[in-house]
Each structure stands twice: as C-alpha cells, then as structure tokens.
Amino acid sequence: MAQVRVRFAPSPTGFFHIGSARTALFNWLYARHTGGVFILRIEDTDKERNSEQFLKVIYDSLRWLGLNWDEGPEAGGNFGPYRQSERAAIYAEYLEKLKAAGRTYEKDGAIWFKLLGDRSEVYDEHRKKTVTKVKNAPSVIDDRIRGRVERTEDEDFVIVRSDGNPVFHFVNVVDDITMRITHVIRGEDHLSNTSKHVELFKALGAPVPEYAHIPLILKQNGPGKMSKRDQGALIEEYQRRGFLPEALVNFLCLLGWNPGDDREKMPIAEIIRLFDLPGVNQSNARFDEKKLAHMNMAYLLELPADRFIERTLAYFRKASPTTVAAADPGFFREVMLLSQPKLKGLEELPAYTAYFFTEDYSIDAKVREKVMGKGDPKVRLAELIELVKTADFSSDTAIEEALKALATGKGLGFGDYQSVARLAVSGTNVGPSITGMFRVLGRERVLGRLTRFAAAR
RNA sequence: GUCCCCAUCGUCUAGCCCGGUCAGGACGCCUCCCUUUCACGGAGAGAACCGGGGUUCGAAUCCCCGUGGGGACGCCA
Numbered sequence A: 001m002a003q004v005r006v007r008f009a010p011s012p013t014g015f016f017h018i019g020s021a022r023t024a025l026f027n028w029l030y031a032r033h034t035g036g037v038f039i040l041r042i043e044d045t046d047k048e049r050n051s052e053q054f055l056k057v058i059y060d061s062l063r064w065l066g067l068n069w070d071e072g073p074e075a076g077g078n079f080g081p082y083r084q085s086e087r088a089a090i091y092a093e094y095l096e097k098l099k100a101a102g103r104t105y106e107k108d109g110a111i112w113f114k115l116l117g118d119r120s121e122v123y124d125e126h127r128k129k130t131v132t133k134v135k136n137a138p139s140v141i142d143d144r145i146r147g148r149v150e151r152t153e154d155e156d157f158v159i160v161r162s163d164g165n166p167v168f169h170f171v172n173v174v175d176d177i178t179m180r181i182t183h184v185i186r187g188e189d190h191l192s193n194t195s196k197h198v199e200l201f202k203a204l205g206a207p208v209p210e211y212a213h214i215p216l217i218l219k220q221n222g223p224g225k226m227s228k229r230d231q232g233a234l235i236e237e238y239q240r241r242g243f244l245p246e247a248l249v250n251f252l253c254l255l256g257w258n259p260g261d262d263r264e265k266m267p268i269a270e271i272i273r274l275f276d277l278p279g280v281n282q283s284n285a286r287f288d289e290k291k292l293a294h295m296n297m298a299y300l301l302e303l304p305a306d307r308f309i310e311r312t313l314a315y316f317r318k319a320s321p322t323t324v325a326a327a328d329p330g331f332f333r334e335v336m337l338l339s340q341p342k343l344k345g346l347e348e349l350p351a352y353t354a355y356f357f358t359e360d361y362s363i364d365a366k367v368r369e370k371v372m373g374k375g376d377p378k379v380r381l382a383e384l385i386e387l388v389k390t391a392d393f394s395s396d397t398a399i400e401e402a403l404k405a406l407a408t409g410k411g412l413g414f415g416d417y418q419s420v421a422r423l424a425v426s427g428t429n430v431g432p433s434i435t436g437m438f439r440v441l442g443r444e445r446v447l448g449r450l451t452r453f454a455a456a457r
Numbered sequence B: 001g002u003c004c005c006c007a008u009c010g011u012c013u014a015g016c017c018c019g020g021u022c023a024g025g026a027c028g029c030c031u032c033c034c035u036u037u038c039a040c041g042g043a044g045a046g047a048a049c050c051g052g053g054g055u056u057c058g059a060a061u062c063c064c065c066g067u068g069g070g071g072a073c074g075c076c077a
Helices: A018-034 A052-065 A088-100 A168-178 A188-203 A235-240 A245-253 A268-274 A289-301 A305-319 A321-326 A329-342 A346-356 A365-372 A377-390 A396-409 A414-426 A434-441 A443-456
Strands: A005-008 A037-040 A104-107 A110-113 A118-124 A129-143 A147-154 A157-160 A183-187 A210-214
Touching: A005 A018, A005 A183, A018 A037, A018 A052, A018 A183, A018 A210, A018 A245, A018 A268, A052 A235, A052 A245, A088 A104, A088 A157, A088 A168, A110 A188, A129 A188, A129 A210, A147 A188, A157 A168, A168 A188, A183 A188, A188 A210, A235 A245, A245 A268, A245 A289, A289 A329, A305 A321, A305 A329, A305 A346, A329 A346, A329 A434, A365 A414, A377 A396, A377 A414, A377 A443, A396 A414, A396 A434, A414 A434, A414 A443, A434 A443
Parallel strands: A005 A037, A183 A210
Antiparallel strands: A104 A110, A110 A157, A118 A129, A129 A147
16 A cells, blocks of 8 residues: 555644644644555645744644644655645646646636536525536445445635635645645544535546544534634643643543553653554544643653753643742752652642742641641640750651651641641641652751741731 | 534543443542642542433444534635
8 A cells, every 4th residue: 555645734824733633633644544644734725814933833833742844844755845835836827737627717806616427506594695506427435434425516616816815615626636645634624625626536536645634623512613813722821830731642642542442641652653544533522621731740740850850840831930939950850850750740830849949938827827726836836846956867767757756756747837837837737748859958048947937926 | 604623520531433331540639648838649529421212132332303512604724
C-alpha cells in the first residue's frame, strides 16, 4: 500500500482551539501509526481574515503539543508551496481543466461548479429564497469512521469569487490532489461538504481520498459544539495556565478514541502504536475540564525532579517573575520539590508556595480562629520556640523525631503542635509536610516566624 | 425548513460488527481508611442501555418508526 499522506489544514484566524488541536492530533497519530506523512497546509484564501501573526499561533500551538509536521511551512517538502495564498498558479491550472471539461459557468461575476443531474427550483426556508437543487446519482462516501454515507441532492456552488480568488471547496480539493493526500481526517462538520468535494475530485479525474470524519467536541456547558469563544476553548489558555502538553494530548486522544481496554493514561508512543481510524467513535464528546485537570495532575506527579523544576521555572517566569528573580535557585528547587506531591496543577503553585518567598505573608483569619480556639496553642508555641532553637534541622526525620519527642513528653499528639506551627510559619492550614517546611525554611526563619507570631498574639 | 450524522451512568467510555457473562472502567459527587494539615493512595456507595414497535427461545447488541442531540445549508474555512 502506498504511503499514507494526511494533512491538517487550518485557517489562520488568530485562534487555535481544542477542536482543531484534536483534529491535528488524530491526523498526526494516523501518520505516525502508519509511518506516513503529516502535512501542514495553511488555508489562507480569505484575505480579509488572515494575518501573518496569526500563523505564529498555529505553529506555536502545534509545536507546544508536540505535533511536528513533515511537510509544510518552515518544514519544506516536495509538494509546496504549503500556503494557499501562494498557490494561485496551481488553482488557475485546475480551473482550466474544469472549464475544458465544461463543468463551470459564470454567474454574478463568480465562477460556479456545475453538478451533473436533474435541476429543480425549490423554495429554501432557511435562506428565504428560491434555489436550484440538483438531483444526481447518489454520491457515496465510504467513510472510515461512519461507514456508508450517501447524498442524492446538492447545489451548484461558487469555486472562484467575483474578485478572482478561489474558494475553500475548490482549493481544498486541488491541494488534496496535488499534495497526494490519501486520507482526509477532519471534523464531522465537514461531512455535508464532502459530496461536493467528491464531485470535484471526479470532475478533475482524480482519485477520491479516503475520508474519516471524526466526532465533534461539544462545549462543557450549554448546547452546541465548542468554539473559540467558549470557556476553556483555546490551546494558548492551557499553555498559559501551566498545563503539561503531554497531559492535554493524552486527554484529547481519549475524546473520541480509546485503546480498546481500560487504560487511560498512556505514553504517546503507546497511543501511536494502538491508534487507528476504525477505533474512533461516532458520537460527539463533551469537553470535561475536571477530567483534564486530573490527567494533568497525574502527569505532574510523576515528573522527574529536574523536569519538574524546568516546568515550574518556566511557569513562574511568566506568572510570578519577581519570585524567581529574587529566590536562590537551590531554595526555589527545594520549595518546588516539596510541593510537587501535593499539587493539582502548576497554576496553584505561586499562591501555594508564596510564604516561602516572603516574610510578609498573611495569616488566614478563619484558620487562626480555629487553631487558636482549642487546647493551649500559646503554650505549644512557646514550647516549639524552645525546641526549634536547639533541634537537629539536618533532615526531615530528625525534625519529625524532635517534634514527636516533644509531643509525647507532654502527653500530647504530633497534631497538637503541627497545626499551630503550620499556622505560625505559613499562615494557613494547607501545605506540604510541616517537617519538610521547617527544613527548607531553615532554623532562623522558622524561629523568627514562630516568635513574631507568638508576640502578635 | 431541507439534507446529513449520532444516541450506554452527570461526563469520557468498554460491551454492539459475530444477539445469551450481576452492563465493566475512569472523572466528578458521597462515605470510610491512610495521614493528627491539605493532597496523593486504598476501600466502598450511588449512578446508564432515550421511547415504541418488530425479528428471536432470548435484544444494550439486528431492523423500522418516533424523540432527543449535533452538524451543514456563504462569493467563510
């Protein structure tokens, strides 16, 4: 069998959303699974809506997700150019073929593609006008995901605008022909266009590619498919919020596809190995950010220390640059590593660790009320201060032993000291283990915080 | 309105093609355990075959009709 050639063909609108990302991903997966070629083609025929900087959004998002393209802008290839705005000569050539075959006509200054079949006038309720329907021999698509889909009625359509620029349906097909695309994997919203495309392929005497229409991603709240304006729709948002791309990719793979067993979190190499078109679902999937968050946490948790520090550093440079600039790298590393097992996402990290980087942290009033309201917190505090002055701070276990010894010596539990110590040192009741916190902060700072807190009472 | 696609827990889904296992897993929610923080982890609870007709000894699974959801109907892509 000939080598698989698939393409992802976005139009540079300035946005790159979840749906596009998954379409790109499925194309990429299929190319990688079959040892085929993944092509990036820019569909920028609509001059009014395109801009150079919008291209960067596409490149950046694809690269961030790890979806490298074998042919396309910035990658080269033998079937270029890969931007439609640079392919005018090719479209002109194919337009001539269509004209020569007698399959075009002009109307209102635009060039239309003439369908074969019986014409009839019918009033269209949607467009509030009379249109010409063409009944033809059933146009059959043998979709790799949906099976046989057929349509017996269509309408002629514009292929070249009155300003001379070719239109999507036409350029899309010409490009698929000239770029030797073997499989068209795209969203189901294109399914109704497909009969038009098939007729174009036939009229141009070109083989019709295999089609695979993947289900759509529905917005998490409310009706309809997800679009750029919806909550959580943009890839750049996840990038900005510090999500791990490998987690997002894994999650996206599971929207409309599964490995056939119960596995969910899987390395990309394994997904590539198992991914195939017949395994793709037919029904639309609703986007669930909660599940994505869970996947992200799972990936975060198992990140090796150095990789984790790289990620947190990158995130802090954008979200909290002053923290990184001021902090000692070794200290920053210790704080991050201490927090890693407790995290749900990088996003919460700056707030979660804020008190490590400043002496000017606030004390949560509610927590204070709760902690100071029971037992003898002031006494515990005084005892803690004495302990910290001389305790062995060399390791977590040393600190833990010291604290436990103090507690048992007084006939109390570890928790009686832990809660007040945590409040004094961090201002809250959530955080990493108290012993780790003590060790990382160091004796002097812990002592200072305990003393100050005790004095303020 | 016309045409096209789809239909299993709240959500993502396995099972459907090749009818017969208490309809399985994950996220979320709730309870308990672990941990005297918060998480993680572990155990458990609750939760679904859209409806109606067929076919069949037997239907989540095959067929038809409803209903519901989604999409398309641009000189956008």
